[in-house]
Amino acid sequence: MSLRYALLGLLADEPQSGYDLTQRFERSLKRYAWHARHSQIYPELNKLAADGLIAVVEEGARGRRTYALTEAGREALHGWLMDWSSLQPVRNEFVLRLFLMSVLDPSEALPLLRGIHEHAKEEVAELEARVEAAGGPDGEWGFGRLAGEYGVRQYRAMVEWAEWAESELARAVPDEGSGDTST
Amino acid sequence: MSLRYALLGLLADEPQSGYDLTQRFERSLKRYAWHARHSQIYPELNKLAADGLIAVVEEGARGRRTYALTEAGREALHGWLMDWSSLQPVRNEFVLRLFLMSVLDPSEALPLLRGIHEHAKEEVAELEARVEAAGGPDGEWGFGRLAGEYGVRQYRAMVEWAEWAESELARAVPDEGSGDTST
DNA sequence: CGGCTCATGTAAAGAGTTACATGATTTG
DNA sequence: CAAATCATGTAACTCTTTACATGAGCCG
Incomplete structure (x- = not known):
C-alpha cells in the first residue's frame, strides 16, 4: 500500500502527471526511501482515479x-x-x-569499506547542498525538509561509522602503510 | 536475489534449519535490513539445495x-x-x-515526532546493550558486528534528528508549555 | 494426554521488475 | 526531417505476503 500513499503525497505537493511522478521517484525518492517504475505507477494512478482519490485536472x-x-x-x-501503527x-x-x-576476511573487507566511506562523503556533500538550496533565500523550507x-x-x-570500521579492521590487517604487496 | 544470499550468509555463520533461519529474520534482520517468512524461506532452501549451494548435514x-x-x-x-555493483x-x-x-501541519506532526524520538531512544539502548554483550569478555565480536x-x-x-525536528516544529506551534487546551 | 512449540509445506493474491509496444511533440 | 524526449500503456515473470494445512515431539 505504500506506493499508493507515496503517489498521494507527491500529488499533495503539487498536481502532476504520471511522467512527472516517475521522475520524482527516479531522482530523489529512489535513493532514500522508495522506488517505483512507470509500469507500476500508471496502473496505480488509474486505480486511484477509479477510487476517487485523485482526478485529472x-x-x-x-x-x-x-x-x-x-x-x-x-x-x-x-x-x-497520522497512523504509524502498520509501518x-x-x-x-x-x-x-x-x-x-x-564472512570476508579483513583484508578483503577493508577496500570495500573505503569505497563506502567515499560514497558516503559524496552523499553528505550532495545532500547538504540540496538542503541548503531548499532552505534558500526566503527562509521557507520546501516539501520533504x-x-x-x-x-x-x-x-x-555513516561517514563516522566507516572511519571507525576502517580503523577497527586495519588493526586486523597489519600490512598497511607499505605499498608493497609481495609475500 | 537478496534472500538467497541472506540465507547463504546466515548459514555461513552456522549450519541451521529453515526454522532457525526464520527466527533469525524475525528477531534481528527484520528490523534493520531484510525480512522473509517461512513460506518464502523453505522453498528457497530447497532451490539452494537443488543448485548445490547448500546441503543437509x-x-x-x-x-x-x-x-x-x-x-x-x-x-x-x-x-x-565482494561485488557491490548491483545494490x-x-x-x-x-x-x-x-x-x-x-502535508501535516506542525501541531499534528509534533506528537508523531515525539513518538519517534521515544522509539529511537529505546532502540539505541537496546542496540548498545546487544553490541556490548557481543563484544563480551574475550574481546571477540561475533557475527554482524x-x-x-x-x-x-x-x-x-535519529535521536539527534528528532530533537532538532521537534524544536524546529515547536517554533511553528506557539501554544506549547501550557497544558491548557481550551480555546 | 492436552496444549504448546517445533517444523515443514503449498496455494492464491498482491507488489514489483523487466521487456515489449506505441505514438506525439519538440529540437536542432 | 531525424533524433531525442515526452507520455502512456500492457504482459510475463519474479518476489513477497497471507492464508491454509499438517503432523511430530515436548512439557506439565
Missing part, C-alpha cells in the same frame, strides 16, 4: 494527464500519515551486506 | 533438517559480498513518511 500535449488530489484523497493521505519493515541490502560481512535533514544526519553518521 | 526430530554451505555455496556468497534500492517506509510529512555498530550510530543520529 488538466490534459496536455501527447496525452499528458495532470492529476490532483480530491478531497477524499486528501483525507486518505492524512489518515495514513512496513525496512528492506536495505546495504545493511544486509554489513550483517554478513564477517524533514527527510532532507534526516538524510544528511544519517549519511554523516 | 543433519536430520533431527520432527523432520528437522540442518543445512550447511557447500564449497560452491561459499564461493557464491563470497562473490556476492538494490532501499525501501524504507519511515523515510517515505518523512518525505511526505509536510559491523552492522551492530552501524545500527547504534544510525539510531543515535
Whole structure:
C-alpha cells in the first residue's frame, strides 16, 4: 500500500502527471526511501482515479494527464500519515551486506569499506547542498525538509561509522602503510 | 536475489534449519535490513539445495533438517559480498513518511515526532546493550558486528534528528508549555 | 494426554521488475 | 526531417505476503 500513499503525497505537493511522478521517484525518492517504475505507477494512478482519490485536472500535449488530489484523497493521505501503527519493515541490502560481512576476511573487507566511506562523503556533500538550496533565500523550507535533514544526519553518521570500521579492521590487517604487496 | 544470499550468509555463520533461519529474520534482520517468512524461506532452501549451494548435514526430530554451505555455496556468497555493483534500492517506509510529512501541519506532526524520538531512544539502548554483550569478555565480536555498530550510530543520529525536528516544529506551534487546551 | 512449540509445506493474491509496444511533440 | 524526449500503456515473470494445512515431539 505504500506506493499508493507515496503517489498521494507527491500529488499533495503539487498536481502532476504520471511522467512527472516517475521522475520524482527516479531522482530523489529512489535513493532514500522508495522506488517505483512507470509500469507500476500508471496502473496505480488509474486505480486511484477509479477510487476517487485523485482526478485529472488538466490534459496536455501527447496525452499528458495532470492529476490532483480530491478531497477524499486528501483525507486518505492524512489518515495514513497520522497512523504509524502498520509501518512496513525496512528492506536495505546495504545493511544486509554489513550483517554478513564477517564472512570476508579483513583484508578483503577493508577496500570495500573505503569505497563506502567515499560514497558516503559524496552523499553528505550532495545532500547538504540540496538542503541548503531548499532552505534558500526566503527562509521557507520546501516539501520533504524533514527527510532532507534526516538524510544528511544519517549519511554523516555513516561517514563516522566507516572511519571507525576502517580503523577497527586495519588493526586486523597489519600490512598497511607499505605499498608493497609481495609475500 | 537478496534472500538467497541472506540465507547463504546466515548459514555461513552456522549450519541451521529453515526454522532457525526464520527466527533469525524475525528477531534481528527484520528490523534493520531484510525480512522473509517461512513460506518464502523453505522453498528457497530447497532451490539452494537443488543448485548445490547448500546441503543437509543433519536430520533431527520432527523432520528437522540442518543445512550447511557447500564449497560452491561459499564461493557464491563470497562473490556476492565482494561485488557491490548491483545494490538494490532501499525501501524504507519511515523515510517515505518523512518525505511526505509536510502535508501535516506542525501541531499534528509534533506528537508523531515525539513518538519517534521515544522509539529511537529505546532502540539505541537496546542496540548498545546487544553490541556490548557481543563484544563480551574475550574481546571477540561475533557475527554482524559491523552492522551492530552501524545500527547504534544510525539510531543515535535519529535521536539527534528528532530533537532538532521537534524544536524546529515547536517554533511553528506557539501554544506549547501550557497544558491548557481550551480555546 | 492436552496444549504448546517445533517444523515443514503449498496455494492464491498482491507488489514489483523487466521487456515489449506505441505514438506525439519538440529540437536542432 | 531525424533524433531525442515526452507520455502512456500492457504482459510475463519474479518476489513477497497471507492464508491454509499438517503432523511430530515436548512439557506439565
